[in-house]
Amino acid sequence: QGWPGEDDPVALFYKQADFGFVRERLEEMHSLCSPVSGQDKLEPGDRSSLHCSKDLQFCLAKNIQLDFSSLAGRVEQENLKYRMDIFHAGDITVSGCNLDTDNLGRQLELMSPLQSWAPELQNLRQSDENTRDACDITIDTPTYVVKLDASVNMYHHFCDFFNLYLSIHMNHSLSGMDLSSWSTNKQVLLLENIPYRSAFSPTWSAFTSLPMMDLNSVAGKKVCLKEVMFPLLPRMLFGLFYNTPVVSGCHSSGLFRSFSQFILHGLNIPSYGLLPHQRMRVSIISRDTRYRRVTNEGELVKALEQTGLYKVTLARYSPHVPFPSQLTMTHNTDILVGIHGAGLTHLLFLPDWAEVFELYNCEDPGCYSDLARMRGVGYTTHNWGQEGDMMRVVEVQGGNKGPAHKKFVNYEFDSNEFVKVMNSLRKKVLEKKLYRGHFEGGREEL
Numbered sequence: 001q002g003w004p005g006e007d008d009p010v011a012l013f014y015k016q017a018d019f020g021f022v023r024e025r026l027e028e029m030h031s032l033c034s035p036v037s038g039q040d041k042l043e044p045g046d047r048s049s050l051h052c053s054k055d056l057q058f059c060l061a062k063n064i065q066l067d068f069s070s071l072a073g074r075v076e077q078e079n080l081k082y083r084m085d086i087f088h089a090g091d092i093t094v095s096g097c098n099l100d101t102d103n104l105g106r107q108l109e110l111m112s113p114l115q116s117w118a119p120e121l122q123n124l125r126q127s128d129e130n131t132r133d134a135c136d137i138t139i140d141t142p143t144y145v146v147k148l149d150a151s152v153n154m155y156h157h158f159c160d161f162f163n164l165y166l167s168i169h170m171n172h173s174l175s176g177m178d179l180s181s182w183s184t185n186k187q188v189l190l191l192e193n194i195p196y197r198s199a200f201s202p203t204w205s206a207f208t209s210l211p212m213m214d215l216n217s218v219a220g221k222k223v224c225l226k227e228v229m230f231p232l233l234p235r236m237l238f239g240l241f242y243n244t245p246v247v248s249g250c251h252s253s254g255l256f257r258s259f260s261q262f263i264l265h266g267l268n269i270p271s272y273g274l275l276p277h278q279r280m281r282v283s284i285i286s287r288d289t290r291y292r293r294v295t296n297e298g299e300l301v302k303a304l305e306q307t308g309l310y311k312v313t314l315a316r317y318s319p320h321v322p323f324p325s326q327l328t329m330t331h332n333t334d335i336l337v338g339i340h341g342a343g344l345t346h347l348l349f350l351p352d353w354a355e356v357f358e359l360y361n362c363e364d365p366g367c368y369s370d371l372a373r374m375r376g377v378g379y380t381t382h383n384w385g386q387e388g389d390m391m392r393v394v395e396v397q398g399g400n401k402g403p404a405h406k407k408f409v410n411y412e413f414d415s416n417e418f419v420k421v422m423n424s425l426r427k428k429v430l431e432k433k434l435y436r437g438h439f440e441g442g443r444e445e446l
Helices: 009-017 019-028 101-106 154-174 201-206 254-266 297-305 323-331 342-349 367-375 415-431 433-440
Strands: 030-035 049-052 059-067 092-095 097-099 124-127 137-139 143-146 187-190 222-230 280-285 310-315 335-338 355-358 378-380 391-394 410-413
Touching: 009 019, 019 154, 019 254, 030 101, 049 097, 092 097, 097 124, 143 154, 154 201, 154 254, 154 342, 201 254, 201 323, 254 323, 254 342, 254 367, 280 297, 280 342, 280 415, 297 310, 297 415, 310 323, 323 342, 335 342, 335 415, 342 355, 342 367, 355 367, 355 415, 367 378, 378 415, 410 415, 415 433
Parallel strands: 092 124, 137 222, 143 187, 143 222, 280 310, 280 335, 335 355, 355 378
Antiparallel strands: 030 049, 030 097, 049 059, 059 092, 059 222, 391 410
């Protein structure tokens, strides 16, 4: 139905949350360093180029030098994640092109580490010398220079992966649909010095087959890059995935579905087909954190299994479970259940007919409902009535008592009411053409 006064909500949704978002960024692309005519010092293949979208949110460059000399001592003494002073004036050099400093100056409004590349590219300078003449490290492999959000949190880290995926789409279009854009023969250079460790690190295999570099790899050195991408960032204003304004009443972004398939294919995640007799696989996310645990989850599992309609698994999405194994469970789930938390980001990798049941949104209603809507899977939360009726709060000693109090306690839910909601979700799945098509097509697990 859209927003009041919105003439075409479908077109708006396409621009906000689908491939129209990529198209608008492509239309913003402009050159910041135009070729120099009559340049005799450099061969054409050695000349720099730099093309960026509005506000330096995405850039592609060729033959560019990054000077990390000033980091020689800092990498051992400071945490450089989210820092805007990794480079200083003149540390990024282009040659053989005319740097449009006036235009560059107009693109520096979003001076924030995860919103644009302004903190880095404000330090551009133009040189008449070949950037490759004074390199300590030369990388001819196409390179992604990357600034990450919080890699310990699935929701925030997948903001990184999703925007890198969008950026590859942009590069693919700008390259004239060159299929090598999708090759995993890419070098990743992380602009941080704390060694990267994440339970979600296997996801990188969809993007690169090479060992990743970080600031420790390049500190004290001048690095020359033949081809480099500065990708879309995870916390852009009016970005996609995080901070996404989504018009009401619209759902099922082809871009989100494409991302899901890209990751599932890149990590070789299998699909096991449907269970016979219209039984449904249910995965209940079991948190091992201090807060937002469902203290009677065993009772909920037992009540659901007693119906005979469900195969129930307590999904322990923890660092102790390999991430591909987690995705295999998710991708073979018909109904995903969990309380508000980053684990619900798994909904991105559900089959198209699946439903999500957020037991309680902890007064943060838009986060996972919007994500489910963009992915195109069903979403439900539930009104459990007055506190203490069908939902009981279990206080945690020393828990936060402020505005976010609902996120710093544990919960119990009425098992009978829970089964009623699950049965209604099962009915929704059974009514979906995608599910019926798989079931009637004989693609059941024997």
